[in-house]
Amino acid sequence: MPYYHSNVDSDEVMFYCGGDYEARKGSGIGQGSISLHPGGHAHGPQPGAVERSIGAEFFDELAVMVDTFRPLELGEGGVASEDPGYAWTWSGRGPGRS
């Protein structure tokens, strides 16, 4: 289970390509989702995920992560597909609510 962190020197892109990504369960992240955590943006497991992982020996999940050397610029497709509630999913407000 990842811990809370900020990628100070890079942007972080994750593509959730298999299984059921336990750390972000309840955030709206599912297979086929892509997340972008801009450099300096603190992020980590969904509230309660660490507690649920205690004692677990295996998670069926697969994601590909890219940390960039330079800041990303979003194209029209990236901007248009943003879930405006995503940044609030760590607040306990749930996905899709901005």
Ligand SMILES: [Fe+2]
């Ligand atoms: Fe990260």
